[in-house]
Amino acid sequence: ILLPFLLAFVWLVGLHLWRKKSRSSLADDIKSGIENQEFFLVYQPIVSSDDGKAKGVEALVRWQHPQMGLVRPDLFIPIAEQSQLIVPLTNYIFERALADFSKLSVDSGFRIGFNVAPEHFIQSDIEAKFRYLKDAFARIGVQPLIEITERQLLTADMCERITALRELDILVAIDDFGTGQTTLSLLQTFTLDYLKIDKCFIDTIGQDSVTSHVLDTIIELCHKMNYVAVAEGVETQQQADYLISRDVHFLQGYLFAKPMKLDELSHWLEAHSE
Ligand code: C2E
Ligand code: CA
Ligand code: CA
Ligand code: CA
Secondary structure (H helix, E strand, O other), X not given: OOHHHHHHHHHHHHHHHHHHHHHHHHHHHHHHHHHOOOEEEEEEEEEEOOOOOEEEEEEEEEEEEOOOEEEXXXXXXXXXXXXXXXXXXXXXXXXXXXXXXXXXXXXXXXXXXXXXXXXXXXXXXXXXXXXXXXXXXXXXXXXXXXXXXXXXXXOHHHHHHXXXXXXXXXXXXXXXXXXXXXXXXXXXXXXXXXXXXXXXXXXXXXXXXXXXXXXXXXXXXXXXXXXXXXXXXXXXXXXXXXXXXXXXXXXXXXXXXXXXXXXXXXXXXXXXXX
């Protein structure tokens, strides 16, 4: 009678151990992947709703794994975050973008947005690191922008450190606004420049009026608090028209461009800059 239970137990323990192992070996792969430069960046343009011209890009990481092929960030970023590898990975990403953009010439004030996890701000020498980055990007005419992902709660200490970055002239955006842990009271104590409205709200445009009221409320909040609104995941002209009619300043999404490798981006920018 006990045999099926015993088998189920052994199976469950086995599954648990296998999962644990696969997570840790993926973490090992991330570590060696950074050393072997298997990570690269693609860049998605962000256009101004005034004139449709590109004012900057968001840098999005990709992993060319030697066995698994191209791996999407949704899979490895959470593992990097859990295994203390997100800081070295993010530092690698900054260096990679610096190297990439030193090969392009962009309009002055061109912005590159980086996704930075809150853990990054725990580093003790974070201000010196960002001062170096700010200067290095300034030499190639680029203004760095930090998109703060809020999968974890932002602590008061992190907010203080992030606020200090704005004194270095680094732009700060809250990413995926409306989906994470950011509370309205946090927005009151924490000044930032941009608020990126998550795609799930953009998807409600043209749907029933109750869900799209949430979007309208977020846009109003941006206007009232003087944040510049950026809409992400804009896929249709109807969505773009609606957002423009509501004075959303910046738009990002497949309607305008998909994330591109540097050489493709360079051609795209030639056709879409001032
Ligand atoms: P995110 O910051 O919200 O990035 C936007 C994601 O939406 C990107 O997916 C982008 O390719 C996708 N996207 C953009 N426009 C459209 C659209 O019109 N339709 C649809 N369906 N999707 C669109 P991606 O590149 O797979 O990145 C997924 C997430 O992984 C990012 O979400 C971000 O949270 C994280 N991530 C990506 N790169 C980095 C990085 O360098 N560092 C960190 N810490 N996280 C990153
Ligand atoms: Ca982002
Ligand atoms: Ca986002
Ligand atoms: Ca998103």
